[in-house]
Structures are given as C-alpha cells and as structure tokens.
Amino acid sequence: MTTSAQRDGFTSTLGVLAATLGSAVGLGNIWKFPALTGANGGAGFLLVYLFATLLVGLPVMIAEITLGRRARANPIAALKGMAPGRPWWLVGVSGMVAAFMIMAFYSEVVAWVFAYVWKSLEGSALSSDAAVTEGAFAALVASPWQSLIWQWVVLLLIGGILLRGVARGIEAVTKRLMPLLFLLLAALCVFSLTLDGAREGLAFLFSPDFSRVNAGVVLTAVGLAFFKMSIGMGTMMTYGSYFRADQNIPQTAARVMCADLAVSLLAGIAIFPAVFTFGFEPTAGPSLVFITLPAVFAQLPFGQGLMFVFFVLTSIAAIGAMLSLLEVPVLVLHERLGMKRSNAIAVCVLIVGVLGAGCALSMNLLADWRVQGRNLFDLMDFLSSNVLLPLGGILIALFTGWVWGRDAFSRAVSNEGSLDNRRLAGGLVLILRYVSPLLIFIVMLNGLGFI
Ligand code: PHE
Numbered sequence: 001m002t003t004s005a006q007r008d009g010f011t012s013t014l015g016v017l018a019a020t021l022g023s024a025v026g027l028g029n030i031w032k033f034p035a036l037t038g039a040n041g042g043a044g045f046l047l048v049y050l051f052a053t054l055l056v057g058l059p060v061m062i063a064e065i066t067l068g069r070r071a072r073a074n075p076i077a078a079l080k081g082m083a084p085g086r087p088w089w090l091v092g093v094s095g096m097v098a099a100f101m102i103m104a105f106y107s108e109v110v111a112w113v114f115a116y117v118w119k120s121l122e123g124s125a126l127s128s129d130a131a132v133t134e135g136a137f138a139a140l141v142a143s144p145w146q147s148l149i150w151q152w153v154v155l156l157l158i159g160g161i162l163l164r165g166v167a168r169g170i171e172a173v174t175k176r177l178m179p180l181l182f183l184l185l186a187a188l189c190v191f192s193l194t195l196d197g198a199r200e201g202l203a204f205l206f207s208p209d210f211s212r213v214n215a216g217v218v219l220t221a222v223g224l225a226f227f228k229m230s231i232g233m234g235t236m237m238t239y240g241s242y243f244r245a246d247q248n249i250p251q252t253a254a255r256v257m258c259a260d261l262a263v264s265l266l267a268g269i270a271i272f273p274a275v276f277t278f279g280f281e282p283t284a285g286p287s288l289v290f291i292t293l294p295a296v297f298a299q300l301p302f303g304q305g306l307m308f309v310f311f312v313l314t315s316i317a318a319i320g321a322m323l324s325l326l327e328v329p330v331l332v333l334h335e336r337l338g339m340k341r342s343n344a345i346a347v348c349v350l351i352v353g354v355l356g357a358g359c360a361l362s363m364n365l366l367a368d369w370r371v372q373g374r375n376l377f378d379l380m381d382f383l384s385s386n387v388l389l390p391l392g393g394i395l396i397a398l399f400t401g402w403v404w405g406r407d408a409f410s411r412a413v414s415n416e417g418s419l420d421n422r423r424l425a426g427g428l429v430l431i432l433r434y435v436s437p438l439l440i441f442i443v444m445l446n447g448l449g450f451i
Contacts, residue, residue, distance in 0.1 A: 007072060007241075008165045008166040008167055008242070009166055009167065009241075009242040009243070009244070010166065010167060010170075010171050010242045010243060010244060011167050011171065011244075012171075012244075013244070013247060014175065015167070015171040015174075015175055016171075016242075016243055016244060016247055016252060017252060017255060017256070018171065018174040018175040018178045019170050019171050019174045019175075019239060019242075019320070019324075020065075020236075020239055020252065020253075020256050021174075021178055021255075021256050021259050021260065021320075022170075022173075022174035022177070022178055022319075022320025022321070022323065022324070023230045023235055023236075023239060023320055023321055023323070023324030024228060024229050024230050024256050024257075024259075024260040024321075025178075025181070025259075025260055025263050025317050025320060025321065026106075026228075026317050026318055026320065026321025026322075027106065027109055027110065027113075027314070027317065027318050027321065028224070028227050028228045028264075028321070029228070029260065029263045029264040029267050029317060030267045030271075030289065030313075030314050030317060031109060031286065031288075031289055031314075032224060032227070032228075033224065033228065033264040033267065033268065034205070034264070034267055034268040034271050034272065034288070035282075035288050036220060036221075036224055037049070037205060037268060038204055038205065038268075038272070038282045040212055040213070040217045040220060040221075041208065041209040041210065041211070041212030041213055041217070042203075042204060042205055042206060042207050042208060042209055043205075043206045043207055043208035043209075044208040044209050044210040044212060044213045045212070045213065045217060045221060046205075046206070046208075047208070048213060048217065048218055048221040049221040049224060049225060050261075051221075052218075052221050052222045052224075052225040053225045053228075053229070053257060053261070055431070055435060055436065055439060056222060056225065056226075056393065056435075056436045056439055056440060057225040057226065057228075057229045057231060057257065058229075058253060058254065058257050059397065059428050059431045059432050059435075059436055060226075060229075060231050060232065060393045060396055060397055060432070060436060061229050061231050061236055061253045061256070061257070062249055062250050062253045062413065062428060063396055063397060063400040063409075063428070063432055064231055064234075064236035064237045064240060064396055065236050065237070065239065065240035065243060065249050065252070065253060066240065066249055066400075066409065066412050066413050067079075067082070067237055067240065067396070067399075067400060067404070068236065068237035068238060068239065068240025068241040068242075068243070069240045069241060069243045069245075069247075069249070069412070070082075070408075070412045071237075071241060072241050073241055073335060074092070074234075074237075074238060074241070074328075074331040074332045074334075074335045074336065075091070075092035075095050075096075075234035075237040075238060075328070075332070076089050076092030076093060076096070076332055076336060077089075077092075077335060077336060078092070078237060078241070079091055079092050079399070080092075082399075082403070082404060083399070083403055086403075088395070088399055088403065091234075091392055091395045091396060091399070092234055092237075092332070094233070094388055094391070094392055095232075095233035095234030095235075095237075095328060095388075095392055096234065096328060096329050096332055097388065098232070098233040098234075098384050098388040098389060098392065099233055099234070099235070099325050099326075099328040099329055100329065100351060100352065100355055101355075101380045101383060101384045101388070102227075102233075102325055102380070102381075102384045103322070103325050103326065103352045103355070103356065104352065104355035104356050104358065104359045104376075104380050105356075105359045105377045105380045105381050106318075106321070106322065106325065107151050107154050107155060107322065107352055107356045107359075108147065108151055108356055108359045108360045108363075108377065109286065109318075110151075110154045110315070110318040110319075110322060111147060111150035111151040111153070111154050111360070112137075112140065112141075112147075112150070112286070112290060113289075113311055113314045113315050113318055114150050114153055114154055114315060115140055115146065115150045116290065116294075116307075116311045117308065117311045117312055117315055119136070120304060120307040120308040120310075120311055121308060123304050124136065125137070125294050126294050126297060126298045126303060126304055126307060127294070127295065127298050128278075128295055128298040128299045129295065130280065130291060130292065130295045132295075133290075133291050133292075133294040133295045133298075134287075134291045136294070137286075137287070137290040137291050140290075141363045141364065142363070142364050143364070144360070144361055144364050144365055147360035147361075147363070147364075148357055148360055151353070151356050151357070151360055152353065154322070155349045155352060155353055155356070156349070157319070158319065158322045158323055158326055158349075159326070159345050159346070159348075159349040161173050161319075161323060162323060162326060162327060162330060162341075162345050163341070163342055163345055165341070166242050166327075169323075170323050170324075170327065173319070173320075173323070174320050174323070177316045177319065177320065178316075178320070180316060181263070181313055181316045181317060182263075184309050184312065184313040184316075185263065185266045185267065185270060185313055186266070187309070188270040188306070188309065188310060188313070189266050189269045189270045191270075191300075191306070192269060192270045192271070192273045192274050193269065193273060195273050195274055195277040195300075196277050197272075197273050197274065197275070197276030197277030197278070198273040198277075199273075200273070200276040201269075201271075201272030201273030201274070201275065201276045201277075202269065202272070202273065204272050204276065204282060205265075205268045205269070205272050215443070215446035215447050216447050218443050218446070218447060219386060219390075219443050219444060219446065219447020219448070220386075220447070222390060222439075222440060222443050222444075222447075223385040223386045223389065223390060224385070226385065226389035226390060226393055227384075227385045227389060228260060228264070229256075229257065229260065230321070230324055230325075231389070231392075231393060231396075232388070232389035232390060232391070232392035232393035232396065233328070233384075233388065233389055233392050234328050234392070235324045235325065235327075235328055237396075238324070238327055238328050238331055239324060239327075241331075245415065246415060246418070247415075248415070248419055249413055250413065250421060250424060250428075263317070270310075271288070271293065274293075274296045274300070275288075275292055275293075275296055277296075278295070278296055278299050280292050280295065280296065289314070293307070293310065294307060297310070326345075326348055326349070326352070329344075329348045329351075330344045330345050330348050331344075333347060333348065355380075358376050359376050359377045359380060362375040362376035362377045363375070363377065386444075386447065386448070387444075387448075390440045390443070390444050391444070393436070393440055394436070394437045394440045394441060397431075397432040397433075397436040397437045397440075398432075398433075398437050400429075400432050401429055401430075401432035401433030401434075401437075402433060406425075406426065406429045409425060409428075409429055410422055410425035410426065410429070413425045413428070
C-alpha cells in the first residue's frame with residue numbers, strides 16, 4: 001500500500017488540465033462524434049448531445065473527480081472507504097471491467113491509426129480511387145499479423161509512458177501533446193474551409209433534422225457523452241485522485257467539457273467539407289477515417305503531408321485516452337493487490353493484449369463468432385458505451401447525491417470552503433440526486449427497447 005504522502009500525482013494546474021483533457025479527447029472526437037452526428041440528423045443530434053453533456057455529463061464528471069480527490073485512492077478503495085460494508089465498491093469493479101472492454105476494441109482502432117501514420121510516410125494507401133483505399137484498409141484488417149503487431153506497438157508505448165509514473169509520464173506527455181493537437185487540427189480546418197464543398201460540409205454537420213431523433217438516437221447521444229468525457233467507469237475518479245488540493249474542480253471540468261466539444265466540432269469541420277468537395281458519401285465508423293479520407297487526401301495539394309498530419313493528430317488524441325484507460329486497472333492492482341507499479345502495468349498490458357487480439361481477430365479469423373449480429377469488436381463497443389458507462393453514471397450520481405451527501409460534497413467541491421461555490425454545489429447535488437439518474441435510466445430503458 002502506498003501512503004498518500006508518497007502518492008504520485010499531477011503537479012500543476014495546467015498539467016491537470018492537459019491530462020484530463022487528454023483523457024476526454026480521443027478517437028471519440030475524430031472517429032465517433034462526426035460520424036454519429038452526421039448519421040443521426042446533424043444539428044438535431046448535436047442539440048441532444050449538448051443537453052446530455054450539460055445535464056448529465058458535466059455533473060457526473062464533477063462528482064467523479066471530487067470523489068477521487070477526497071479518497072486519494074483507486075475507485076474500488078474509494079467507494080469501499082466511503083461506504084464501508086456496503087456494495088457500492090462494485091461500481092469500481094464494473095468500471096475496471098468497462099476499461100478492459102473499451103481498451104480491447106479501442107487499442108485495435110489505435111493500431112490502425114498507427115499503421116496509417118506509417119502508410120502515409122510510405123505514400124501507400126493513398127489513391128483518389130476509393131476502391132483502392134478500401135482494398136488497402138481491407139488488407140490491413142484482414143491480416144491477423146499486421147493487426148496484432150500494431151496493437152502491441154500501441155500497448156508497449158502506452159505501458160512505457162505509464163511506467164514513468166503520473167507526473168513524469170501522463171502529465172509530462174499530455175502537456176506536450178495537447179497544444180500540438182490543437183495546432184494541427186486548426187491548420188486542417190483552415191485548409192478544409194477553403195475547399196469548394198465547405199458550405200455543403202458545414203450544412204451536413206449543422207443543419208437540424210429532428211425527424212431522425214428517436215429513443216435509440218438519444219441513448220446513442222448519452223452513451224457518446226459518457227464515452228467522450230471518460231465518465232461512468234472510474235477514469236475520472238482515478239485522475240481525480242491525482243488532482244491538486246487547490247484545483248477548482250467544477251471550473252476544470254467545465255473547461256475540459258468545452259475544449260473537448262471544440263475538438264469534436266473542429267474535427268467535423270476539418271473532415272466533412274473535404275469529403276463533400278470530392279463527392280464522397282459521409283460514411284460512418286472506421287470507413288470514414290480509413291477509406292474515405294485517404295481518397296480525399298489523394299486529391300488535395302500536399303495530400304500525403306496532410307494525411308500524415310491527420311493521422312499523427314489522431315494518434316495524439318488516442319494516446320491521452322489510452323493512458324487514462326490503462327491507468328484505471330493499473331492503479332487498482334497496484335494499490336489493492338500491493339503489486340509493484342511496473343508489474344501491474346505488465347499484467348494489464350497482457351490482459352488487454354489478449355482481449356484486444358480477440359477484437360482484432362473478430363475482423364478476420366473469428367468473423368463468424370457473433371452475438372445478436374455483433375462481432376466481438378462491436379459487442380465490446382456497444383456493451384461499454386450503451387450499458388456499462390450509463391449504468392456506472394447513474395450509480396455514481398446516486399452515490400454522490402444520497403450517500404456521500406450534500407454537506408460533504410459541498411465541502412470537497414469548494415476545497416474546504418476556500419472557493420465560494422456553495423450554491424453551485426447545492427445545485428449539483430439536486431441534479432445528481434434526481435435529474436441525471438432519472439434521465440439516464442429512462443433513456444437506457446427506451447434505447448435498449450424495454451419501454
Ligand atoms: N474519451 C475517450 C475518447 O473520446 C475515450 C475514453 C473513454 C477514455 C472512457 C477513457 C475512458 O476517445
């Protein structure tokens with residue numbers, strides 16, 4: 001057991017912001033958000049998503065970080081300590097399961113992204129003929145060895161950064177990478193907006209079509225909000241346990257939420273004008289990033305360089321998110337089982353390697369293994385985003401609102417009274433007690449087809 005005196009943690013306000021934003025910003029912004037927005041009615045979906053982020057995402061994020069900072073421990077120990085003898089700690093266990101499930105498929109997509117950084121250096125996979133880019137992606141996905149090798153490159157890199165610790169690993173890396181990400185993204189946006197299809201691309205992203213918004217779409221938006229903000233599974237509790245005592249939590253969470261939203265919107269603005277300029281369909285999921293975009297890049301001046309920039313940017317986003325995902329089980333093994341941090345990292349990397357291989361192979365050798373039409377990859381994605389994270393969110397909201405209670409929460413969120421945000425804390429408790437759990441619950445029942 002480590003005592004809090006020796007406990008590693010973030011060292012500066014800026015570092016906290018970079019690491020937390022690094023966790024929120026990820027493939028979700030570039031691979032999920034634009035595609036889901038496009039597929040579910042553009043601005044209509046965007047509005048539902050905004051509501052979900054503000055009413056549910058932000059309060060749960062603040063609650064999670066505050067719980068973590070108060071306990072200064074991993075999510076299981078935190079909940080055990082705050083409600084001794086009661087089963088709330090199971091939320092921490094479910095979070096750990098969710099972390100492994102997400103990493104299983106996430107690490108595979110990151111593997112493809114890394115492979116594409118390489119391909120853009122070589123100039124392969126770049127062709128104005130979408131049939132050729134589709135062939136290149138299909139060849140990558142169909143080759144078990146390529147998928148597995150790139151996945152291990154990702155896991156070793158992430159494991160290596162975590163070995164350096166919280167301040168010297170997570171904080172130092174995200175502090176350098178996040179500004180670079182914004183810079184690259186802004187440059188791509190400026191470029192994209194000068195293209196002929198800019199107007200059509202923006203209309204696709206921002207013109208509302210409410211007829212497409214139904215229960216399933218609302219659940220997708222809530223699931224996306226949870227996935228995007230890395231909440232409902234202990235990531236923010238884990239990072240919260242590294243927050244400085246004088247950090248203003250509501251302000252940090254709000255900044256992270258806004259910056260994360262900005263990255264999502266900028267990604268959409270960078271992608272869709274270019275897609276429309278060359279008459280492509282705005283497809284969803286992996287094919288948008290790995291098939292359509294390389295075909296778009298091939299027709300732009302400096303296409304190869306732009307493709308390189310785009311995939312480097314996507315790798316940066318993915319690295320911060322992966323660090324925070326892996327840190328959840330690593331901290332549990334380290335603190336609860338007393339494992340050395342390095343051993344905990346090795347064990348977790350191995351587990352993700354095995355689960356991830358299942359997901360990678362679900363695209364080729366194991367393609368026939370399906371549950372309700374979903375292969376292992378899609379199943380992990382669906383179960384984590386649409387079931388485990390919202391469920392975790394409900395329980396964390398209820399725990400904070402009812403068990404931890406108003407006064408204790410209010411003291412913790414106001415840094416023991418040094419911040420004047422009692423009213424804010426009171427409002428948050430009301431939302432956490434009634435609004436967030438009820439909303440998520442109804443949305444889940446509806447979206448999963450129970451009512
Ligand atoms: N927020 C990350 C993204 O948008 C994914 C993530 C989910 C990271 C849950 C940590 C925990 O890609």
